[in-house]
Each structure stands twice: as C-alpha cells, then as structure tokens.
Amino acid sequence: MATQAQTLLDQLPPERRAEVEERVESLLAELSLEQKVGQLNQLNADFATGTAVGDMDVEQGILDGDIGSVLNFADVEEARHFQELAVEESDHGVPLVLALDVIHGHRTIFPIPLGEAASWNPEMAALSARVAATEAAADGVHWTFAPSVDVGRDPRWGRVMEAAGEDPYLASEISNARVRGFQGEDLAADDTVLACAKHYVGYGASEAGREYNTVDISETNLREVHLPPFEACLDAGVGSVMNAFNLYERIPASSNETLVNDLLRSELGFEDVVVSDWNSFGELVEHGVAGDLREVARACIEAGSDVDMVSGAYATELVELVEDGVVDESLVDAAVRRLLTVKGALGLFEDPYRYFDEERQSRRILTEDHREAAREVARESQVLLKNESDVLPVDDGASVALVGGLADSATDMLGAWRAEGDPDDVTTLRTTLADRLDDLTYVEGCSRDGAVDDAQLAAAVEAVTAADLAVVAVGERYSQTGEAASRAHLDLPGDQRRLLEALVETDTPVAAVLFNGRPLAIDWTAEHVPAILEAWFPGVEAGPAIADVLLGEYNPSGRLPMCFPVTEGQIPIYYNRLRTGRPAENADVDLTEPPADPAEKYMSRYLDVPNEPLYAFGHGETYTEFTYTDVSLDTATITSADTLSVTVTVENTGERSGTEVVQVYLNDLVASRARPVRELVRFENVDLDAGEAATVSFELTAADLEFWTADDEYAAEPGEFEVQVGRAADDIVAVETFELVE
Numbered sequence: 001m002a003t004q005a006q007t008l009l010d011q012l013p014p015e016r017r018a019e020v021e022e023r024v025e026s027l028l029a030e031l032s033l034e035q036k037v038g039q040l041n042q043l044n045a046d047f048a049t050g051t052a053v054g055d056m057d058v059e060q061g062i063l064d065g066d067i068g069s070v071l072n073f074a075d076v077e078e079a080r081h082f083q084e085l086a087v088e089e090s091d092h093g094v095p096l097v098l099a100l101d102v103i104h105g106h107r108t109i110f111p112i113p114l115g116e117a118a119s120w121n122p123e124m125a126a127l128s129a130r131v132a133a134t135e136a137a138a139d140g141v142h143w144t145f146a147p148s149v150d151v152g153r154d155p156r157w158g159r160v161m162e163a164a165g166e167d168p169y170l171a172s173e174i175s176n177a178r179v180r181g182f183q184g185e186d187l188a189a190d191d192t193v194l195a196c197a198k199h200y201v202g203y204g205a206s207e208a209g210r211e212y213n214t215v216d217i218s219e220t221n222l223r224e225v226h227l228p229p230f231e232a233c234l235d236a237g238v239g240s241v242m243n244a245f246n247l248y249e250r251i252p253a254s255s256n257e258t259l260v261n262d263l264l265r266s267e268l269g270f271e272d273v274v275v276s277d278w279n280s281f282g283e284l285v286e287h288g289v290a291g292d293l294r295e296v297a298r299a300c301i302e303a304g305s306d307v308d309m310v311s312g313a314y315a316t317e318l319v320e321l322v323e324d325g326v327v328d329e330s331l332v333d334a335a336v337r338r339l340l341t342v343k344g345a346l347g348l349f350e351d352p353y354r355y356f357d358e359e360r361q362s363r364r365i366l367t368e369d370h371r372e373a374a375r376e377v378a379r380e381s382q383v384l385l386k387n388e389s390d391v392l393p394v395d396d397g398a399s400v401a402l403v404g405g406l407a408d409s410a411t412d413m414l415g416a417w418r419a420e421g422d423p424d425d426v427t428t429l430r431t432t433l434a435d436r437l438d439d440l441t442y443v444e445g446c447s448r449d450g451a452v453d454d455a456q457l458a459a460a461v462e463a464v465t466a467a468d469l470a471v472v473a474v475g476e477r478y479s480q481t482g483e484a485a486s487r488a489h490l491d492l493p494g495d496q497r498r499l500l501e502a503l504v505e506t507d508t509p510v511a512a513v514l515f516n517g518r519p520l521a522i523d524w525t526a527e528h529v530p531a532i533l534e535a536w537f538p539g540v541e542a543g544p545a546i547a548d549v550l551l552g553e554y555n556p557s558g559r560l561p562m563c564f565p566v567t568e569g570q571i572p573i574y575y576n577r578l579r580t581g582r583p584a585e586n587a588d589v590d591l592t593e594p595p596a597d598p599a600e601k602y603m604s605r606y607l608d609v610p611n612e613p614l615y616a617f618g619h620g621e622t623y624t625e626f627t628y629t630d631v632s633l634d635t636a637t638i639t640s641a642d643t644l645s646v647t648v649t650v651e652n653t654g655e656r657s658g659t660e661v662v663q664v665y666l667n668d669l670v671a672s673r674a675r676p677v678r679e680l681v682r683f684e685n686v687d688l689d690a691g692e693a694a695t696v697s698f699e700l701t702a703a704d705l706e707f708w709t710a711d712d713e714y715a716a717e718p719g720e721f722e723v724q725v726g727r728a729a730d731d732i733v734a735v736e737t738f739e740l741v742e
C-alpha cells in the first residue's frame, strides 16, 4: 500500500537536523562543480564484488577530491588512511562514507537471510542486524548494502538466499526489522550503520532464474509483489536504496525515471540516497539503451539516481554535461545534498574517525553474547520438513553415525556474502555432536561437493548399519548460491542421492540435515528419507544450533519462507498464485495422476506432475502437536472505517513445549483485477507448553484489503472476502467470510 517514507532528516532531533542541514548547505555552496561530481563517485578499494571496471587509483582519487564514498575496503587501518586523505589532504576536506556488504553478520555470521526469514520472527531478523551493525560500525563500516528485499519465486536464482522468500508480507515484516536493526535509533551512534534496501526493483523476477537476465513484469505485479518490502523499509526510515541491474518496461532501473523520481521519490516520498549497483550505470550501454558514458550519465542523473558505484560515468561525464547545458546543475546539487545529508546523519562532519576505534573493535567483535545471538537465530531458522515415526529427536543414549562432508565443513556454514566471517570461528555439526554424544561415529560418506567413491560409500554403510540412527548432511556448497550462482538443476548436487539410497537400504533410520541457500527439488529424498531438517547455512553457531534441534533441546519452529518445488518444471511456483480461468486445485481431481477423462483434462495442470509444491510456503513440522479451534470473526460486515477481529484458539496437545506460527490469509473473492487465491496478511509465533492453550487475535482493517485496482489506484473494493487461518499455505484449518460494504 502507498506509504510515506521516514526520511533521514525526519529521524533527527530538531537541533541535530538544523545543524546537519546548515552544514550541508554551506558545504554545497563551497564545493566546485568538479568537487560536487566527485562526491557522487564511489570506488572499490580492495576486492571486487562484480565485473572488472575502470582502474581509477583510489588514493589519488580521494586526494584529488574525485571520490565521495568507497566500498570493499580491507580493514580499519585502511579505512582510517582513506579518511585521513579525504579530510586532511584533499582540497575540500569532506569525509568519505565507507561501505561494505554486511548481509547476515559482520564477523559473527548469522544464518543466511532466507534462513532468518524461516524463523517467521522479525525480532530475530532485527537481532541479527543489530549485532551485525554493532560489529561493522566497530570495524570502520558506515554503510551496509543490506537488506536485500527481492521477492523470489524462482529457486534457480541464487540470490533467493539473500532476502526473505516468496511472499511480499513476510518479506516486508522481515525487511522492516532488518532496517531497524541496522540503523537503530541514531545513525550517529557508534554501533549503527546506514542500511540500503536493494535491489530496486523486481530483480527477483529474473527470467528463468538466470542471473542478470531480463525482467518483464506488469505494473500490477511490481506494485503487489516486488514493491511492498521496499515500502516497509521506507516505513522503517531506510537511508538508502540501491538500483537493480534489471529492466522495468525495457528501461534499466538505474536510468528509469518512472521507478526512481516518479514512484520512489514523488509517490513514496523517499528523499535520501539512491546508489547504483556495481556498474549498473555503465551497463546501460550493454543493455543497448545508451551509446556511451555521456548518455549514461545524463540518463541516470535525470532519473534521480545519485551515487555511481564504480562505472565512472559521473566522474568522467557529468561536469561537461553541466557545462554544455545538457544537465542542469540543480540535479547534481540535489544528489550531492542527499549524500552529504547521509554523512551528516552519520556524524561524520563532527568526527570523521568515530567508527575507527581499534579498542572498541576488539571489545565488540565476536563476543559470547553475539555468538549466543547467532545460535538463537540459527535455532529459530531451522525447519523440520519431515519426521516420520518420530525419528527425531535423537533418543538418549542412542549411537549415531554422522555422515557427509558438509557436517565437517566450516566454510560452508558461513554461506555466501560472509563479510568478515572466518571459517575458524565456526563450530561445525561434527564438532558439536562429538562433544555432546557419547557414541558418535563420523564417516565422510561424500565430499562436501557431493562426490562419492565406493570406499567412502562402503564405510558409510558399515557405520550406519552399526548405529541406532544415521544423521546425513547433504546439500549445496555455499558458493552454489548467492550472486552469479543460478542453477538449472535443483536436486542434490553430485552423488548425494546415491549415498542416501545406500543408507536408507540399511535398517537404521536416517535423518537428513539439509545445508542449502535455496529450495531444492528433493522429491526422491522426501519420499525415502524419514526425517529431514532444513538448516540452510546457519553461520558460526551451526553445530550447537542444529544439535539443539536434533537432540530435542529446542523444538523446531521454523516455517518455509519459500516453497520447495517437486521439480524444476513447476517453476515459477508460489502459493499466492492467481486462480486462472480453469483452476484445477479446487476440483476434486487427483493432479498426481494423468487426466482420466476430458473433464480432468481441460484445466490448468500438467500431465506429468502435480501443481502443488513438494513443501508449501509456511510448512514446518514440530516435535509436539497443535490443534486450532474456535476460529471466529467478530463481525460479518465491515466498512472502510471498521476493524475486523479474527480470533483462534491454539492448543499444544503434545508432550513438549513448542512454538506454533499461526498464519492468517485473505482471499478477495471478486475484484476489478484477478486476485491471488490467498495472501498472507498476519502471522504470530505462539509459544505453548504441553497442554497449554491460548487464544490469539488479529486485527484487520480495510487497509489490509487494498490492492492495485483496475482504476490504477490502491483501494479496497466492497465485496466478500475469506479469512483463511492455518499453519501453512496448504494447511488451512478454517475459513470464515466477511463482507466489506461501502
């Protein structure tokens, strides 16, 4: 729904705001055109996170006043050196702002963002970002390029690991929390960093899940699927937004005036910095929408994009464009004003060295509290996909055979985008189980790349045969997800299935632990392995967090933020699908069988696979049992001024305490545009002891019913709605209807 951004200046106390505005305006008046353009130039210091571009010397560029911000610097010492050059040796003395991709932890690495989202607990996402900011700010970082808020419906795309899954509402709640965690209450504090909502917008819709591929989406799809998490970040006061690489309406996001100036700035009220992605300005030439960097620079500054990450287009072309009268200097001033406001809000004018404190660095990084926080988030991120015959948790005194190279791979536990993460900081599953179990045998069985040789296989079969339980670590390498890591085949890499086939042949029960950065197509595993625990890439506390679940010290509460397909052929697959004119799902037809007669043929289905995913959005098992009763609405009719209250009683009827994620979906039955079969609108984690019950209430208003109508506006249209309460998108326990009247 339309929102109004909280700008950085809005978030400052009045006196601070006046100081920052006054300092910014006086600097703007002092800087030459060349110096102003230099502020908009961002260069890469040490390690590239993208294609090779320009080779401007960073130090010389800073000295010459040609650089306003730097990314990917090596350490605090180098950061301090760059800042000294800018403040004490350059002509203008304007401090730099220093950036790094701190995505899921800085040195204390947390689960990958998709895993954090699986906690369905925004406070876990906020905690992770808070710890990351505390450590990054102690390590010289002013600006993190996070959170990624791309809604992903295609697990072939490697960057689904980096955001919060397939649903706009869950992604909004998680992304808002991440921004709050990073930015805290005061950007000038020494434990906060500027956040950056990325990649604006629609990057998750890359065709065929192929990285950097074409995106071709409608305005309705943009506004209802991809935009909401950005709006949620604006509501949290995010101080920067990053252009996506992709097109919208065949125009690259970086030079797309409709997206930046019209939608983001004018309609949504975002007044702060828009930074390009890595060379995304320069890539206009590759897209074929600009003939040279001069055209690139003009198009991007006119669209409202401020900071040029490594393309050099602004640095080499903008001065001349202004001098030639092609670009009005006021556009440069507006962009520079926004970047200087960031520097003011960060407190860099008062103390450019406030984030370079080696003593604070040693005190704040990788502390026990931070490790405990990482373990807590990693516990809550795990999803029990299956647990036949209560294979898990491990019985006391049981002998366990642990198999799989990933169980012993520290580096893979850090996932992609690991910032300053160090494999030496990781406690692996093997290390923890060896410490906490009396009878553990570890056999590699398959390498962490999934390679299996006969000898390893034989040794694994022998060890598993002799044990009471097999715990088998399978999945991807961390480098098989993240940026530039699309995969067309989503089964377990290498020969891991061969290993599982051999182990399930023994009489020993098998529990698989999945390490992965995306949903996988594991239908064989789902059919033959009795227990499957989704662990994602859990970070430095991988071993303790997974052992807490395997050994029953923590009852798994995670739910899938993104569904698992039966096969790649179903992709894109997501729960909040449109009905189509020939819906198959609501017919009592068995879609796992070929059509038996014409009546079953002419409907939206496949001949060879079901429409439904292997594991649905919101799916997650538990070691206890929860029942839902007394689902009710406090009224059957509301107007746009009313509130509707949905209540449900949840009872823990099992033997263990646990957490149930109660989910509330809406279905708008008739509207001026086709509406999804259900859309998540609320959820709540309910902690219940064995035998305990609780009544949970959710308040809905007409704002929750709004969508992008056929009149091209956000509105709630009168009519009948279903409230669907459940524990997963495919496990709705009750449906109640109400009507919105004029």
Ligand code: GLC
Pocket: 049, 050, 071, 101, 145, 198, 277, 278, 483
């Ligand atoms: C990369 C990524 C972006 C990241 C930037 C700087 O290409 O697309 O998410 O923030 O470059 O590392």
